[in-house]
Amino acid sequence: MRPRLKDVAELAGVSIKTVSNVVNDFPHVSDATRARVEAAIAELSYRPNLSARNLRAGRSGVIALAVPDLHNPYFAELATNIIEAADRQGWTVLIDQTQGDRAKERVVVSGIRDHLIDGLLFSPLALTGKDLAGRDRRTPMVLLGERIGTGRSPYDHVGIDNVAAAREATLHLAGRGGRRIAAIGVQRTAAAVTGRLRLKGYRQALAEAGIPADPSLVAPVTRWERADGAEAMSHLLDSGAPDAVFCFNDTLALGALRTLLKRGYEVPGDVSVIGFDDIQDGRFATPTLSTVAPDKALIAQSAVELLAEGLNGGTDLAHEVCVPHRLAFRESTGFSQE
């Protein structure tokens, strides 16, 4: 059996509470007693039982991160950042994968794990405002990515300015002489908020650059994965090749790149490509991929801080954090460095 406080206490010849006091670094323990207890702890290699401690404290020291899929490099990188940020707070992160499936996302917000976790970082894809409405608010939650529902949400939220970022990316393509600028990534589902925002930014930029919007240049996809990007690019090429493509994320862009090169187009010679997310893969693709780079470390840090605040009572007002982004210019839009 694992040693308990009681075992240590007996070995050291003191009471259970004194051992507890030593373990928790409480004052008012004489040096002699402390030394004796520490020796006993070492001898038995005692470790506090977290279940018991959590039961007593009403906390578990574990937070959950719910993302669609770790295969997706963006979420894998985000998860890494969040695990690091949580570590600095002394928290352990437990990861839930929802596959962007609405039913699974509902389970996650429903608080199925409420007793196991102190807080939830949630990056939803398919959820609507309604799904959130009935949520039991005893476990704090911070939303990552897009806001959900209309109007004021009672939940903290960390995201980036998608419209502005998409606009800048598109303007960058236009600035390089793009006239037939395609967009890959709109989705049909009602919940695809991010895609709609990026489309909005894309359109704003076209208007600003005085380029007429051509609906045939907006390629829909079902998911945001390489295969979808590849396929969408294929369709675009079949119906009159664009001279620039803004992909709503890097994964789509890598798929598109693949199709372009396979079909003999030069990038950025014939077609420039820019993505979104700044995943590591893009930096080593051929050509290297220009992209919108959100500050992922800051997203993670902010989210964890908001959660900490929510745990300590926090304010009733929901916070909105908008994390800055920058454009990373690489070979796919004619730059050689970075």
Place this chain on the structure above:
Amino acid sequence: MRPRLKDVAELAGVSIKTVSNVVNDFPHVSDATRARVEAAIAELSYRPNLSARNLRAGRSGVIALAVPDLHNPYFAELATNIIEAADRQGWTVLIDQTQGDRAKERVVVSGIRDHLIDGLLFSPLALTGKDLAGRDRRTPMVLLGERIGTGRSPYDHVGIDNVAAAREATLHLAGRGGRRIAAIGVQRTAAAVTGRLRLKGYRQALAEAGIPADPSLVAPVTRWERADGAEAMSHLLDSGAPDAVFCFNDTLALGALRTLLKRGYEVPGDVSVIGFDDIQDGRFATPTLSTVAPDKALIAQSAVELLAEGLNGGTDLAHEVCVPHRLAFRESTGFSQE
């Protein structure tokens, strides 16, 4: 406050234990009582407190997965598979990132989380047999990837036959006419077992194919990341280009590919490339990357099953599971399909 069994019991007018019996689906609860209790549970939206339950049961329903880094697509994909397999067992997975850092790996095996987790799936990079020796064996552990230390290990292990796989990959390159076959991925650190095994397979294949081993074609790296692959490839090209390259993982291969294309080499025309791991990125690289494909789903499934067995007492004998692999032939070695 969150409702407890006691609150439900009072509302339903029964004892605490009866509620507990209903919650746990015990027999010998009359239909009338059951209905009354269930109504009370629903009304208060009661959920069992897992800390208390775990304290009582001595289990937590959580297992830990320790990997070097989720950025690394191989581990991200493995993690996904493991989370799914664990889910089927009713377990939640908690992820630790070690960065391949020996100190952090030591912390992981030392059982720092022993009270929080029921078991540990561990994919070590830097650990040696010594580090494992002192481990407290009360929490079962399954090693993923390479075996550690020499001789019989007391731990379950799931891996693949690296020597055979590397041999096959190298023979494939030789079969396509490769004569100057390079290898990228050996590491200097003593703990880099996987690299040594793959090197062994590479050498076996060369011998078998009657190709003299040329030490200048074996490129060392510090880590197994894209940048390292790119740099190693650069050195190889500077000192007399090879006509084929076996990279010890796909990430290295993607980096090498990048360098080759950048410097004007054709793949597979001038140089064939094969990797190891079958990460998704390789399927959409240009050209698509041939690779050794371990059965990741089976690795995950086997590991989780072994852990389950270890938890239920299990046998004292350590299990060795060798999961099959296959070669995926793609464009980087002259195939167009798959």
Place this chain on the structure above:
DNA sequence: CCCGTTCGTTACATCGTTGTAAACTCGGGT
């Protein structure tokens, strides 16, 4: 020399759940 103070240590109750064993209810057999 006694008392009040401070410091160090202790016993006890408590967190929410479940296993054990005992108690209770009720109908049927004697």
Place this chain on the structure above:
DNA sequence: ACCCGAGTTTACAACGATGTAACGAACGGG
């Protein structure tokens, strides 16, 4: 009418840690 046993329900004691309040010892001041 009474007992028995199957079927239900209950009280109580754990699981291991920690907050509370109280205790004892040592010390200095009056």
